């Protein structure tokens with residue numbers, strides 16, 4: 613199988629580093645024709661869209677750069693999908709669990725893959741939900757939603773690095789995505805040309821407090837932070853908009869026989885490997901060309 617990865621960023625490069633059957637394009641796609649050129653050049657069996665606009669230094673950037681965010685997160689996936697449809701190539705698009713805010717209407721509070729998003733007034737979330745809404749009408753397209761990626765390899769975008777750098781951390785609990793598991797699941801979805809929406813989150817939920825307790829135990833016993841509430845984040849001026857916190861049910865992967873590790877098993881393994889990688893000075897930011 614040959615996979616063409618679009619998006620020379622964090623997730624695209626992490627996948628590339630693990631897949632011997634993939635190429636990554638760093639070309640900026642502005643039109644359907646740009647994407648057709650790439651498909652005709654690489655002749656992939658499947659495309660992974662890891663391109664998009666996530667905001668620098670964070671998603672608050674999207675609140676003042678709405679058009680760039682719409683173009684990157686809504687228009688770009690449509691252009692890629694249009695070209696893939698024309699050439700009959702399967703597309704796996706990376707979505708986000710951040711289209712859901714708070715508890716679902718279900719008794720277990722978890723959002724299902726079939727639930728409609730409630731992206732509130734947050735620009736990033738709206739643009740991601742808009743792409744999901746339209747791409748799910750197409751054949752030969754899968755959407756893999758991830759949340760708060762956590763990796764053993766230190767990186768600015770890794771949730772471990774992000775939280776460890778904050779003097780104040782919100783005490784919240786979420787579904788999360790362990791990157792090792794995600795990379796394997798993405799590859800299986802691409803091989804199967806799986807159609808539909810998939811919540812690529814590890815079973816169980818993780819508190820930021822649990823992650824930081826592991827960090828303090830395994831990485832840096834001298835680490836200290838203050839704990840605040842989710843509401844404090846905006847009240848104290850630490851963010852423009854409140855962040856999405858939620859629990860996702862992952863039901864469609866299981867139907868395909870694809871499993872992810874329980875989050876508490878995976879997180880200890882990941883932070884142990886992270887501690888070793890940090891000591892050795894490994895960092896995925898070094899391989900990123902963006």
Ligand SMILES: NC(=O)c1ccc[n+]([C@@H]2O[C@H](COP(=O)([O-])OP(=O)(O)OC[C@H]3O[C@@H](n4cnc5c(N)ncnc54)[C@H](OP(=O)(O)O)[C@@H]3O)[C@@H](O)[C@H]2O)c1
Pocket residue numbers: 618619620621622623624638639640641642661662663664665666667684688706707708709740758759760761769902
């Ligand atoms: N990382 C997370 O926490 C997270 C969580 C949930 C979902 N996701 C989703 O996962 C995907 C990848 O995220 P990421 O963390 O890897 O983001 P990232 O590091 O910002 O990478 C996205 C890449 O896409 C590129 N790009 C933007 N517009 C493009 C275009 N028109 N043509 C080609 N490439 C373009 C960006 O280039 P420039 O930087 O030059 O603009 C960047 O290299 C996104 O769809 C994101 O919404 C990420």
